Amino acid sequence: GENVEQHPSTLSVQEGDSAVIKCTYSDSASNYFPWYKQELGKGPQLIIDIRSNVGEKKDQRIAVTLNKTAKHFSLHITETQPEDSAVYFCAAIDRDDKIIFGKGTRLHILP
């Protein structure tokens, strides 16, 4: 089945700098890759997603890139702000249409 690896597990960046979180997947049939942000004590919220027919998608300060050949995708957050501090999860849809999540990255924005 699908396996999603996410790195790093913890990331600290200075406010205003960029943050990059990387994920790899194993099932070449996967075609949908969402990213979720989870704040403390809350459920995950979808922040951006990408489908396999595009290589990059951007929404204000957030962008996602996808390399289908290498089977990896990344989340880029520019001009980071304190409210970006949270746990971020990548995910991929497996061939049984189930979402497989990475183990999460705890992002700390330093003042």
Added chain:
Amino acid sequence: DGGITQSPKYLFRKEGQNVTLSCEQNLNHDAMYWYRQDPGQGLRLIYYSHIVNDFQKGDIAEGYSVSREKKESFPLTVTSAQKNPTAFYLCASTAEGLSGDTQYFGPGTRLTVL
């Protein structure tokens, strides 16, 4: 949290007791899901349901049971057979359960076994 409610927010249970976690959605979604979240483990799928009166086991269904008698409700029972039930439980739903559907999550229930 996208029209999904979970209750209670915190739940304490004694060993050997069954407990039921509530999940209700008003999004008219067909598919609903239960996940368990442990520190450093990400989200693991317990059960899911794509239609009323039908549900499927996920990756870690042992010690859990569900029902789907109504479209808007998908309660999860944590039974005494679940060896390590202390965790954060998340309910989610999608419009049709199809590949690429956006999953909307509830706020979660934190279960602690005393």
